[in-house]
Amino acid sequence: MSSMPYTNRKILKFSEPFLKVEYIENAKNLAISEKTIIVNADSKSEILVANKMLKPWSSSIYANVTIASAPRIICITVEPDFLSFDSFSNAHAIKKKWTKISDIISLPHLRDTNLWRSKKENVDNVELNLWFASSKTDCGIHNKHGFRELHTQIFGIGRMQKFHENDHDSLYQEVFMSPGHTHEPFYNDRCEYPWHQYHADTDCIWLAAEFDD
Numbered sequence: 001m002s003s004m005p006y007t008n009r010k011i012l013k014f015s016e017p018f019l020k021v022e023y024i025e026n027a028k029n030l031a032i033s034e035k036t037i038i039v040n041a042d043s044k045s046e047i048l049v050a051n052k053m054l055k056p057w058s059s060s061i062y063a064n065v066t067i068a069s070a071p072r073i074i075c076i077t078v079e080p081d082f083l084s085f086d087s088f089s090n091a092h093a094i095k096k097k098w099t100k101i102s103d104i105i106s107l108p109h110l111r112d113t114n115l116w117r118s119k120k121e122n123v124d125n126v127e128l129n130l131w132f133a134s135s136k137t138d139c140g141i142h143n144k145h146g147f148r149e150l151h152t153q154i155f156g157i158g159r160m161q162k163f164h165e166n167d168h169d170s171l172y173q174e175v176f177m178s179p180g181h182t183h184e185p186f187y188n189d190r191c192e193y194p195w196h197q198y199h200a201d202t203d204c205i206w207l208a209a210e211f212d213d
């Protein structure tokens with residue numbers, strides 16, 4: 001019988017050295033001491049954390065808890081904390097290491113958008129990657145994806161916004177993103193999205209989970 005508190009645990013390389021995103025399989029009696037964002041990364045099972053059920057692809061910040069059992073979780077920490085109203089301390093280095101949106105998507109309106117993406121890593125058929133947006137950035141309204149996406153806020157305060165049209169004035173819903181929060185799916189059963197965008201109020205970092213259509 002194994003006494004290990006997990007069967008597989010790895011730090012996702014794309015997160016280093018700016019923060020730590022760990023993927024853990026088959027957690028058993030796993031102690032979480034420091035403030036940590038826990039994402040239930042199993043698509044089927046709820047997990048019990050601090051006497052409450054955490055739904056698949058839901059998340060929160062926890063400290064001083066032990067997770068009795070979880071098939072798949074993602075644990076995220078960032079130094080010194082998940083929120084600062086000043087710039088993110090590693091913003092300059094992230095901008096050098098990650099890829100600017102204009103080098104990923106060649107559209108004129110994104111040319112001056114202060115948005116960067118890390119490398120990606122696939123775990124259990126989910127593509128995981130990190131995004132950084134500078135304070136007061138509109139990250140670009142769009143309504144097409146070849147995948148189903150969810151975002152977990154890690155650092156700073158932002159908003160996921162929905163629009164009737166490809167136009168900021170047609171806003172009809174706003175979901176504030178604070179550290180530890182994963183928003184509800186914006187797509188429907190057919191992977192159709194409303195016009196939507198991420199807006200960063202402060203410097204923001206979030207985890208994107210992309211599922212095959």
Ligand SMILES: [Fe+2]
Pocket residue numbers: 142145149196
């Ligand atoms: Fe999107």
